Amino acid sequence: xxxxxxxxxxxxxxxMKLVERPEPQAAINDVIVEVHAxxxxxxxxxWPSTWVDRVGRERTPxxxxxxxxxVVTALGYxxxxxxxxxxxxxxxxxxxxxTLGEYVAVEARNLAPLPGEVDFAVGASLPISGLTAWQGLFxxxxxxxxxxxxxxxxxxxxxxxxxxxxxxFGAYVIGTGRSADRQKALEFGALxxxxxxxxxxxxxxxxxxxxDVIGGDIGKRSAGLIRAGGTLVSIVGPVEARPADxxxxxxxxxSNRAQLDEIxxxxxxxxxxxxxxxxxxxxxxxxTFNSTERRTGKTIIRxxx
Ligand SMILES: NC(=O)c1ccc[n+]([C@@H]2O[C@H](COP(=O)([O-])OP(=O)(O)OC[C@H]3O[C@@H](n4cnc5c(N)ncnc54)[C@H](OP(=O)(O)O)[C@@H]3O)[C@@H](O)[C@H]2O)c1
Numbered sequence: 001x002x003x004x005x006x007x008x009x010x011x012x013x014x015x016m017k018l019v020e021r022p023e024p025q026a027a028i029n030d031v032i033v034e035v036h037a038x039x040x041x042x043x044x045x046x047w048p049s050t051w052v053d054r055v056g057r058e059r060t061p062x063x064x065x066x067x068x069x070x071v072v073t074a075l076g077y078x079x080x081x082x083x084x085x086x087x088x089x090x091x092x093x094x095x096x097x098x099t100l101g102e103y104v105a106v107e108a109r110n111l112a113p114l115p116g117e118v119d120f121a122v123g124a125s126l127p128i129s130g131l132t133a134w135q136g137l138f139x140x141x142x143x144x145x146x147x148x149x150x151x152x153x154x155x156x157x158x159x160x161x162x163x164x165x166x167x168x169f170g171a172y173v174i175g176t177g178r179s180a181d182r183q184k185a186l187e188f189g190a191l192x193x194x195x196x197x198x199x200x201x202x203x204x205x206x207x208x209x210x211x212d213v214i215g216g217d218i219g220k221r222s223a224g225l226i227r228a229g230g231t232l233v234s235i236v237g238p239v240e241a242r243p244a245d246x247x248x249x250x251x252x253x254x255s256n257r258a259q260l261d262e263i264x265x266x267x268x269x270x271x272x273x274x275x276x277x278x279x280x281x282x283x284x285x286x287x288t289f290n291s292t293e294r295r296t297g298k299t300i301i302r303x304x305x
Contacts, residue, residue: 001021001101001102002018002019002020002101003019003020003063003097003100003101004063004064004065004282004286005017005019005021005063006045006060006061006062006064009051012045013042016064016286018285021063021101024103024104025105026074026075026076026105027077028076028077028078028079029077029078029079029107029108030075031072031073031082031088031106031107031108031111032076032104033073033106033111034071034072034073034304035069035070035099035303035304036068036069036071036124036302037068037120037123037124037303038065038068038300038303039067039099039124039127039298039300040064040065040067040299040301042289044064044065047094050062050094053095054095062097063098063100063101065099065101065301066091066092066093066127066128067089067090067125068092068099068104069088069089069114069121069122069124070087070089070104071087071088072084072085072088073103079108082111086113087115088114089111089112089120089123089126089260089264090110090111090127090257090260091110091127091128092104093106099124100282100285100301101303102282102303109257110255110257111257111260114264118264118267120304121276122274124300124301126260126264126267128158128253129298130263131253131263132235133161134161134259135259136158136211136235136251137166137209137211137233138165140231140249140251141233143166143169143171143208143209144208145171146170146171147171147172147208147209148171148174148206148207148208148209149166149172149173149174149208150204150207151173151174151175151190151213152177152196152213152222153176153177153213154173154175154176154184154185155181155184155185155188155275155296156177156297157275158235159175159213160188160273160275161263161272161275162211163185163189163190164272165266165272166211167191168189171209172191173189174191174192174193174207175188175190175192176193176194176196176201177195177196178196178197181193182195196218201222201225202221207227208229208230208231209226209230209231210223211233212233212234215236215237215240219232219241220240223248224241226243227246228246229245229246230246231246231249232246233251234250235253236250238250275297275298276297276300277295277298278297278298278299279302280299280300280301281302281305282302282303285301288301
């Protein structure tokens with residue numbers, strides 16, 4: 001099969017290659033999925049799991065990409081709950097070969113059915129952004145209807161989903177980003193927008209929840225915006241400043257079939273719009289990853305036309 005591999009951490013996306021690889025074999029409880037579309041998060045190449053296995057042994061060449069939408073072609077020993085020919089989407093194991101190839105082996109529990117009306121490219125754009133937004137808002141942030149929330153990077157892949165889910169849940173949502181992101185953030189449902197390049201973040205006053213996708217100085221200053229009893233949720237590593245009278249939580253997204261179902265139902269109902277910035281083919285994917293053009297939203301690779 002054709003797949004993209006990463007072999008050289010220092011070279012980053014410039015070191016990726018499109019090669020022929022053996023098709024993956026289904027292990028216990030796996031399915032093999034014919035990948036129709038895959039998602040790629042550029043920071044993957046900085047994650048240890050791209051380069052070493054769970055005990056720290058080198059595992060290159062590795063196939064990056066951990067989001068997929070496709071069709072099940074084979075079941076491993078003992079696999080239940082999914083069948084051959086079924087449309088699926090989901091988040092694959094960080095430590096196994098990923099989705100930038102024609103086939104991938106993935107544990108069935110990491111996948112959910114993809115409804116027929118939802119395009120494969122849309123399905124592949126949902127797992128990381130959708131689950132990260134969902135888990136940050138509802139599991140870790142314990143968002144309540146009527147609360148106020150500040151979503152950083154509101155025009156980005158995760159931020160745009162977080163804005164919509166929070167609004168739909170009945171929260172008052174303030175988005176942030178660069179000047180150029182204002183219109184997009186408002187279109188996704190932010191009620192106010194803070195231009196981090198020109199406005200003063202502190203003018204926001206107090207909020208119950210900050211959803212931080214940026215970190216650094218923005219993350220540190222955000223801690224001071226949290227009202228008593230509120231929460232700062234970070235998806236960019238441990239927080240550097242904690243709210244005076246609140247919680248600070250950082251987490252890494254986990255696969256969850258029930259949450260994938262919730263997310264895709266909202267897409268099907270028109271309550272949630274994904275944020276795709278670019279769609280390329282497998283042949284042009286490496287050039288896309290290395291492009292210096294500014295794009296907001298998910299990068300999706302259509303593996304099959
Ligand atoms: N913990 C987890 O499980 C998890 C899951 C998913 C993603 N992540 C991480 O979360 C981060 C965001 O992911 P994403 O996919 O949403 O990325 P994204 O699509 O690039 O969105 C980030 C948004 O924030 C904006 N932004 C970044 N720095 C900014 C700054 N200093 N001022 C104003 N705007 C700024 C970006 O604008 P520009 O593009 O112009 O910079 C972009 O619009 C990444 O670092 C990713 O690795 C973590």
